[in-house]
Amino acid sequence: MTQQTNSPKEHLLVHAERAKERVKELKESPVPVIYVGCATCGRAAGALATIAGFEEVLKDNGIEARIEKVGCLGHCYAEPLVIIQNPGFPALLYQKIGAGEAGILVRSFLKDGSDPCYEYLIGALEADENFPTLMDYPRYLYENRVVMEHCGLIDPDEIDHYLAVGGYLSLAQGLEKGGEWVLDEVKSANLRGRGGAGFPAGRKWEIARKVEKTPKTVICNGDEGDPGAYMDRTLLESNPHQVLEGLALAALAIGAERALLYIRAEYPLAVKIMERAIEQAREKNLLGDDILGSGFSLEVSVFQGSGAFVCGEETALIESLAGNRGMPQPRPPYPAVAGLDGLPTVINNVKTLSTVPSIIRNGHQWFRSIGTEKSPGTAIFSVVGEVEYPGLVEVPMGVTLEHLVVDVCGGIKDGKELKAVQIGGPSGGCLPASLMETVIDFDSLKSVGAMMGSGGLVVMNEDTCMVEVARYFTDFTQGESCGKCTFCRIGTRHLRDILHSITIGEGKMEELDDLEEICEAVIKGSLCSLGKTAPNPVLTTLRFFRDEYVAHIEEKRCPAKMCRPLIAFYIDLEPCARGCDACVACCPTDAIFTTSNRKKAIDQEKCVKCGECVYACPPEYDAVRRVSPPEMIPDQGVKPLSETEKEKEESK
Amino acid sequence: MLDQLLAALNETERAAVDEEEYQVLQAVVDELPAFSHEVSQLIPILQEIQGKHGYLPRLALNMVADHVQTSIGKVYGIATFYNQFRFNPPGRNPIKVCLGTACHVKGGEILLENFERRLQIKVGETSDDREYSLERVACIGCCALAPAVVVGEKVEAYVTPSKVEGIITEIEVRNEMAAREQAKNDATNE
Numbered sequence: 087m088t089q090q091t092n093s094p095k096e097h098l099l100v101h102a103e104r105a106k107e108r109v110k111e112l113k114e115s116p117v118p119v120i121y122v123g124c125a126t127c128g129r130a131a132g133a134l135a136t137i138a139g140f141e142e143v144l145k146d147n148g149i150e151a152r153i154e155k156v157g158c159l160g161h162c163y164a165e166p167l168v169i170i171q172n173p174g175f176p177a178l179l180y181q182k183i184g185a186g187e188a189g190i191l192v193r194s195f196l197k198d199g200s201d202p203c204y205e206y207l208i209g210a211l212e213a214d215e216n217f218p219t220l221m222d223y224p225r226y227l228y229e230n231r232v233v234m235e236h237c238g239l240i241d242p243d244e245i246d247h248y249l250a251v252g253g254y255l256s257l258a259q260g261l262e263k264g265g266e267w268v269l270d271e272v273k274s275a276n277l278r279g280r281g282g283a284g285f286p287a288g289r290k291w292e293i294a295r296k297v298e299k300t301p302k303t304v305i306c307n308g309d310e311g312d313p314g315a316y317m318d319r320t321l322l323e324s325n326p327h328q329v330l331e332g333l334a335l336a337a338l339a340i341g342a343e344r345a346l347l348y349i350r351a352e353y354p355l356a357v358k359i360m361e362r363a364i365e366q367a368r369e370k371n372l373l374g375d376d377i378l379g380s381g382f383s384l385e386v387s388v389f390q391g392s393g394a395f396v397c398g399e400e401t402a403l404i405e406s407l408a409g410n411r412g413m414p415q416p417r418p419p420y421p422a423v424a425g426l427d428g429l430p431t432v433i434n435n436v437k438t439l440s441t442v443p444s445i446i447r448n449g450h451q452w453f454r455s456i457g458t459e460k461s462p463g464t465a466i467f468s469v470v471g472e473v474e475y476p477g478l479v480e481v482p483m484g485v486t487l488e489h490l491v492v493d494v495c496g497g498i499k500d501g502k503e504l505k506a507v508q509i510g511g512p513s514g515g516c517l518p519a520s521l522m523e524t525v526i527d528f529d530s531l532k533s534v535g536a537m538m539g540s541g542g543l544v545v546m547n548e549d550t551c552m553v554e555v556a557r558y559f560t561d562f563t564q565g566e567s568c569g570k571c572t573f574c575r576i577g578t579r580h581l582r583d584i585l586h587s588i589t590i591g592e593g594k595m596e597e598l599d600d601l602e603e604i605c606e607a608v609i610k611g612s613l614c615s616l617g618k619t620a621p622n623p624v625l626t627t628l629r630f631f632r633d634e635y636v637a638h639i640e641e642k643r644c645p646a647k648m649c650r651p652l653i654a655f656y657i658d659l660e661p662c663a664r665g666c667d668a669c670v671a672c673c674p675t676d677a678i679f680t681t682s683n684r685k686k687a688i689d690q691e692k693c694v695k696c697g698e699c700v701y702a703c704p705p706e707y708d709a710v711r712r713v714s715p716p717e718m719i720p721d722q723g724v725k726p727l728s729e730t731e732k733e734k735e736e737s738k
Numbered sequence: 739m740l741d742q743l744l745a746a747l748n749e750t751e752r753a754a755v756d757e758e759e760y761q762v763l764q765a766v767v768d769e770l771p772a773f774s775h776e777v778s779q780l781i782p783i784l785q786e787i788q789g790k791h792g793y794l795p796r797l798a799l800n801m802v803a804d805h806v807q808t809s810i811g812k813v814y815g816i817a818t819f820y821n822q823f824r825f826n827p828p829g830r831n832p833i834k835v836c837l838g839t840a841c842h843v844k845g846g847e848i849l850l851e852n853f854e855r856r857l858q859i860k861v862g863e864t865s866d867d868r869e870y871s872l873e874r875v876a877c878i879g880c881c882a883l884a885p886a887v888v889v890g891e892k893v894e895a896y897v898t899p900s901k902v903e904g905i906i907t908e909i910e911v912r913n914e915m916a917a918r919e920q921a922k923n924d925a926t927n928e
Contacts, residue, residue, distance in 0.1 A: 468881060
C-alpha cells in the first residue's frame with residue numbers, strides 16, 4: 087500500500103539507485119573497459135573497424151575486457167576516439183585509433199600494463215599527476231558543456247547510464263511541482279529557441295498552455311537540413327534520454343498528451359537510437375501512462391522527415407506530418423494556438439529541449455549566469471573548414487568569433503590567413519576577418535547580417551571564393567524553395583543565375599545592383615524564413631567582399647583561384663623534374679604530356695582543372711601553378727614528344 | 739489490380755515495365771493491405787515501399803493513391819517534393835557524393851564530375867548494368883572529414899579525384915574475385 091503514496095521522485099530514486107549500482111560496476115570493473123565513440127561520424131571514421139580490431143587482438147592475446155559503444159565527444163578531428171579505463175590508471179582518451187592502433191594499445195597497454203601509448207594519447211579524463219589532463223587543452227578549457235556534458239561518455243543505448251548521472255531527476259521534480267512551475271522556470275531562464283530564430287521557448291509554451299483546446303502536442307524538431315550542421319544528430323545519437331526528458335518537461339509545461347520526434351530519414355542511426363530510448367523510458371514508466379505515479383501521461387513516437395529543408399519551418403513541418411507537401415502556412419494562427427490537426431502544438435529544436443533538464447535541475451538563476459543578459463546559456467557550433475581542430479563546440483553565448491575560431495579551435499590550418507567565417511548555413515552570412523570581434527549571440531549576429539541559424543560555422547581561408555560560396559548557398563535554397571511564394575521561387579533562381587554567370591566570367595557590373603534589388607524583394611515577398619533569409623549569403627558577400635565580385639566581372643579573374651572557368655593550371659618547367667611521372671598518373675583526363683625535354687606540360691584542351699596534379703606533384707619540386715585569369719599562362723615553348731622521341735622514351 | 743493498371747498504359751509505357759519491376763509491383767500489391775488507409779500516412783507508406791524495394795515504381799504510386807483514396811496527382815506531388823524519394827532502382831553500389839558546405843569548399847563538385855566521367859552516367863542516374871548509381875546529398879554530417887563520399891554503406895573520407903578511380907577499381911576487383919569464386923564453386927559442384 088505504501089507504493090501508492092510514493093512521490094515521483096521516490097519512484098525515480100529506486101531506478102536511479104539501481105542504475106548507479108550498475109554503472110559503478112562498470113566504472114570499477116576489474117577488467118579493462120574500452121569505450122568507442124560510435125555515433126555516425128565516428129562510424130564514418132572507422133569506429134566499427136576499430137571495435138573489430140580490439141575484439142580480434144583481445145581474443146588472440148587471451149585478454150578479457152569489456153567494449154562499450156558510446157556517443158560522440160564532438161572532437162571530429164581526432165576520430166575514431168577511444169577511452170580506455172584500465173584498472174590502476176585513470177581513464178585515458180586516445181585519438182585516431184584504427185584497427186592497427188587498437189592492436190598496439192591492447193598489446194602494449196592492456197597486456198603488459200606498462201606502456202600507455204603516449205603517441206596516441208590526448209589525456210586523462212580526470213586530473214592526474216602522471217598524465218596530461220583534458221583540461222590542459224584549449225578545446226576543453228574554454229568550452230562550457232551544459233547540453234553536451236555527457237555526450238560521448240555514456241552509452242546511448244543504456245537508460246541506466248543516463249539515470250546514473252542524475253537523468254530524469256528534473257522530470258520527477260517537474261512532476262512534483264507541476265507544469266506551471268516548469269513553465270515559470272523556463273520563462274525566467276529566458277531560454278531562447280536554439281533552432282535559429284531565438285524565440286523565447288517559455289513564451290511559446292505559455293501561449294499553448296493558455297489555449298483550452300486538447301489534445302495538445304509537443305514536437306521535437308530534429309529535421310536538421312542545414313548543410314554543415316550536425317549537432318542535433320549528435321545529441322539524438324549521443325544522449326537520447328536528455329532529449330526525451332526535455333520533451334516530457336515541455337509536454338508537462340503546456341499540458342500536452344502526445345509528443346513527436348520529427349527526425350530526418352537521412353539519420354537512420356538517430357532514428358534507431360531514439361526508438362530504443364523511448365522503449366526503455368516506457369519500461370521504466372518515465373513515459374507512457376501515469377508517469378512515475380504522477381497522473382501525467384505522455385505518448386511519444388518518431389516520425390521520419392523525408393528530406394525537405396523547408397520542413398525546418400514550423401508550419402511546413404506540420405503540413406508534412408499531415409501527409410502533405412511541406413509548404414509553410416501564413417501565421418497567425420501560430421502553431422502554439424492552432425497547429426497539428428488545428429490543435430495547440432509546440433515545436434522546439436533538439437538543442438532547446440536538451441537544455442531544459444539542466445535548467446530545471448539547476449534553476450533559472452544558474453542558467454542566466456551563463457552567457458549574456460539577452461541570450462543566456464550556451465551555444466553549440468559545428469566548426470568545420472580550415473581550422474586546426476574542427477568539430478562540435480559548446481561555448482557560452484557572448485564569446486567572440488575570434489575566441490571560438492582561434493582559441494578554442496586552434497586557428498587556421500597550414501599557417502594560412504583567415505578570410506571569412508560563414509555562420510548560420512544557407513540563411514546565414516559570410517563575415518570577414520575584420521568582424522571577428524563580433525560577439526556570438528542571437529542579436530549581435532543579426533546586426534551584422536548573419537544569423538545564429540542552426541549553428542553551422544565554416545571557416546574559410548584565402549583559397550575560398552566568396553562569390554562561389556554565395557552561388558553555392560543560393561543554389562541550395564533555390565533547390566529547397568517549396569515554390570509557394572513567387573519571390574522566393576523565382577527570385578532565388580534569378581539570384582543563382584546571376585551569380586553563376588559571374589563565376590564563369592560572364593557577369594556585368596550593373597548586375598550587382600540587380601542582385602541587391604532582388605535580395606530586397608525576396609526578403610519582403612516571402613512568407614517563411616527560408617525565403618526571408620535566403621539572400622543573406624549574397625548580401626553579406628556583396629557588402630564585405632565586393633572587390634571579389636568586381637574582379638570576376640571586370641578582370642575575369644577569381645582572386646581565390648577557385649572558379650574553374652576563370653583559372654588555369656600549368657607546369658613550371660624550371661622546377662619540374664625530368665622523368666618524374668607523378669602528375670601523369672593522377673590526371674583523370676590524361677591531359678598531362680611529356681615535353682620534348684622530357685618534362686611535363688598540361689594540354690589545356692583536355693584539362694578539367696580538378697587540381698589533382700597540384701597535390702600529386704612532390705613537394706620538393708612543387709611545379710604546378712594555378713593562375714587566374716587563364717591567359718596568365720606564360721609561353722614556355724612546350725612541345726609534345728615527337729613520335730620517334732616517344733618510341734625512344736618507351737623503349738627505355 | 740496490377741493487370742488493370744498495366745492495361746491502362748500505352749505501348750511504350752508498358753514496355754518500360756520489365757520483369758524485375760513487375761515483381762516489385764506484385765510485391766507492393768501484397769504489402770499494401772497492411773498499410774493504414776489514412777491520407778496522413780502517405781509519407782510513411784512511401785517510405786516503407788522505398789525502404790523495401792529501393793525505389794518507387796511509377797505504378798506503385800497509382801496503387802498507393804488508390805489505397806488511401808486520393809488522387810495520383812497528390813501522391814506524385816508528395817513523392818517529388820521530398821528529396822528522399824527516387825523513381826529508378828538504385829545500383830548495387832550506390833554512390834552518394836556529399837555536397838554540404840564543407841565538402842563543396844573542398845571540391846565535392848569536382849569529385850562528382852569525376853564519378854560521372856568514370857561511370858559514364860549523370861548524377862541521378864543508374865548505370866545500364868545496375869552496378870552503380872550516382873547521387874548528390876546535401877550533407878551527411880561528416881564535415882570534418884570533407885570531402886566525403888558514401889559508397890554503399892561506407893563513408894569514404896578525404897576523397898580526392900584520383901581516389902575516385904581507386905574506389906571504382908576496388909569494387910571492380912571485388913566483383914571480379916566474387917565471379918571467379920563463383921566459377922570455381924560451379925566447377926567443383928559439377
